[in-house]
Amino acid sequence: RISTPSWWLVYLCVFCHLSRSHAMSMPMAGIARAYAAARIKQHQVSKENVPVPSVDAAYEVQSALMENHVGELGQVVGWKVGASNAPAMSKLNIDEPFRGPLFSKYVKRGPASTTWKELGSKLVAFECELCFTMSASLPVRGSEYSEEEVLAAVQSVSPAIEVAAVRAPDALPLSPETLPTCVADSALNGICVLGDRVPMSEWDSSRLENVRAKLAVTETGEGAKTQEVEGVSSRVLGSPVKCLRWLANHLNACGLALEKGQVVMTGAAVLMVTESFGKPCRVGIELWIRGKDADPCTVKLQIG
Numbered sequence: 603r604i605s606t607p608s609w610w611l612v613y614l615c616v617f618c619h620l621s622r623s624h625a626m627s628m629p630m631a632g633i634a635r636a637y638a639a640a641r642i643k644q645h646q647v648s649k650e651n652v653p654v655p656s657v658d659a660a661y662e663v664q665s666a667l668m669e670n671h672v673g674e675l676g677q678v679v680g681w682k683v684g685a686s687n688a689p690a691m692s693k694l695n696i697d698e699p700f701r702g703p704l705f706s707k708y709v710k711r712g713p714a715s716t717t718w719k720e721l722g723s724k725l726v727a728f729e730c731e732l733c734f735t736m737s738a739s740l741p742v743r744g745s746e747y748s749e750e751e752v753l754a755a756v757q758s759v760s761p762a763i764e765v766a767a768v769r770a771p772d773a774l775p776l777s778p779e780t781l782p783t784c785v786a787d788s789a790l791n792g793i794c795v796l797g798d799r800v801p802m803s804e805w806d807s808s809r810l811e812n813v814r815a816k817l818a819v820t821e822t823g824e825g826a827k828t829q830e831v832e833g834v835s836s837r838v839l840g841s842p843v844k845c846l847r848w849l850a851n852h853l854n855a856c857g858l859a860l861e862k863g864q865v866v867m868t869g870a871a872v873l874m875v876t877e878s879f880g881k882p883c884r885v886g887i888e889l890w891i892r893g894k895d896a897d898p899c900t901v902k903l904q905i906g
Contacts, residue, residue: 629653630654630659630662630663630665630666631666631670633652633653633654633663633666633786634663634664634666634667634670634671634786635666635670635671636651636652637652637663637667637769637786637787637788638667638670638671638674638675640723640769640770641674641675641722641769641788642674642675644719644720645723645769646723646769646770646771647769647770648770648772649770649772649773649780649783650772652770652783652786653783654782654783654785654786655782656782657696657700657781657782657785659782659786660700660782660783660785660786661785661856663786664702664703664785664786664788664789667703667705667788668703672705675705675706675707675708676705676706676707676708677705677706678703678704678705678706678864679704679705679706679709679863679864679865680703680704680709680864680865680866680867681701681702681703681704681849681853681860681864681865681866681867682701682702682703682704682764682789682791682794682866682867682869683699683700683701683838683845683848683849683866683867683868683869684699684700684701684702684766684785684789684790684869685699685700685869686699686838686839686845686848686868686869686870687837687838687839687869687870693776693777694776694777694778694781695778696778696781698848698852699839699845699848699869700781700785700789701789701849701852701853702785702788702789702790702791703788703789704791704794704865704867705788708791708792708793708794709793709794709796709865710793710794710795710796711795711796711797712763712795712796712797712901712902712903713795713901713902713903713904714795714902714903714904715903715904715905715906716765716793716903716904716905716906717905717906718879718880718905718906720793721765721767721792721793721905722767722768722769722792723767723768723769723770723771724767724768724771724774724879725765725766725767725792725876725878725879726766726767726768726774726776726790726792726875727765727766727870727873727874727875728763728764728765728766728817728819728873728874728876728885729763729764729765729766729817729869729870729872729873729874730761730762730763730815730816730817730833730870730871730872730873730887730889731761731762731763731764731838731867731868731869731870731871732759732760732761732762732810732813732835732838732842732868732871732889732891733759733760733761733762733794733796733865733866733867733868734756734757734758734759734760734842734846734865734866734868735756735757735758735759735760735799735863735864735865735866736755736756736757736860736861736862736863736864736865736866737755737756737757737758737862738754738755738862739755739859739860739861739862740752740755740850740853740854740859740860741859742854742857742858742859743854746851746854747847747850747851747854748847749807749843749844749847752843752846752847752850753807753843755860755862756802756846757799757801757802758799758800758801758802759799759800759802759805759810759842759891760796760797760798760799760800760865760899761796761797761798761887761888761889761891761898761899761900761901762794762795762796762797762867762887762901763794763795763885763887763901763903764791764792764793764794764795764867764870765792765793765885765903765905766790766791766792767790767791767792767793768784768787768790769787770783770784770787773787776790793903794865794867795901795902795903796865796901797887797899797900797901798899800891800892800899804891804892805891805892807841807843809893810835810841810842810843810891811835811836811840811841811843812834812835812836813834813835813842813871813889813890813891814832814834814889814890814894814898815832815833815834815835815871815872815887815888815889815890816830816831816832816872816887816888816889816898817830817831817832817833817872817873817874817885817886817887818830818885818886818887819874819876819878819883819884819885820883820884820886821878821881821882821883822882822883822884823881823882829874829876831872831873831874832872833870833871833872833873834871835871835889837869837870837871837872838868838869838870838871839869842868842869842871845868845869846866846868849866849868871889872887882905882906883904883905884902884903884904884905885902885903885904885905886900886901886902886903887900887901888900
C-alpha cells in the first residue's frame with residue numbers, strides 16, 4: 603500500500619518528466635519551422651541559430667517537420683539513407699547510417715529540371731543511387747525484419763539521382779560536430795529524381811550487390827566541361843538490400859512503419875563533389891540493374 607505522500611512523489615516525478623520532454627520538443631519544433639521556411643522561401647539559416655545537440659535531437663526535428671509542415675513541403679513519400687558506406691561512417695565517427703524523410707515537393711520523375719535556388723544554399727554532392735518502391739507496408743512490431751521479409755515487400759527498383767544540399771552552409775564541411783545539424787536539415791536532401799521502375803521479375807537480390815554505376819555532370823555554360831565517375835552498388839553496406847533492411851529495422855525501433863508505396867533511396871553507389879554549384883549543368887546516371895550485358899537504366903536532370 604502506497605501512502606499519500608508517496609503518491610505525491612510519484613505525481614511530481616511524472617510532472618517533471620513531462621515538463622522536461624515538453625522543454626526538449628519545443629526548441630526542436632522551432633528549429634523545424636526554421637528549416638521548413640528556409641526550404642520553402644529558399645534562404646539560408648545559420649547552424650548557430652538552429653542548435654541541434656545530437657542525432658536523436660535531429661530526429662525530433664524530422665518528426666516535427668513530418669507532423670507540422672507537410673502543407674508546405676508535401677506529403678512524406680519515402681526515406682533516404684545517408685552515410686551508408688564505410689568511409690563516410692568512419693569520417694563521421696558513427697557505426698550506422700542516418701535517415702531522413704523525403705517530401706513530395708522534392709521527389710520527381712525523370713527526366714526533370716530544377717534550379718539551384720530550389721535545391722538549397724550549398725551543394726554537398728551529386729549521387730547515383732538505387733531506389734526501392736514498396737509494394738507492402740512493414741508495420742511496427744516487436745522483432746526485427748529479416749532480409750527475406752523486406753524483399754517480399756518490394757515492388758520495384760529504380761535508378762535515381764540525389765542532389766545533396768544544405769540550408770545551413772556553415773554546417774559544412776560535414777563532420778562529427780556538424781552531423782546533427784545536417785541530419786535535422788532533412789538529412790542533406792536537396793532533390794531526388796527517379797527513373798523508370800524495374801519490376802522484381804527483372805532482377806534478383808544477389809545481382810543488386812554488384813550493379814555497375816556511372817555518374818556524369820556536364821556544365822552547359824561557357825567553357826563547358828564534363829566530369830564522370832564510376833562505382834558499384836556494393837558501396838552501400840555491401841548491398842542496397844542490406845541498406846533497405848537497415849532502414850526498415852531502424853524505423854521499426856523508432857516506432858515508425860515503412861509504408862506501402864513509399865520509396866527508399868539507399869545511398870550513393872557513386873558520389874561526386876564538384877564546384878558546379880550555381881552553374882547550369884546536366885546530370886546523368888547509368889545503372890546496369892538488369893545485368894552487365896543489358897542496356898543500362900538511365901536518369902537525367904537539368905539544373906539551371
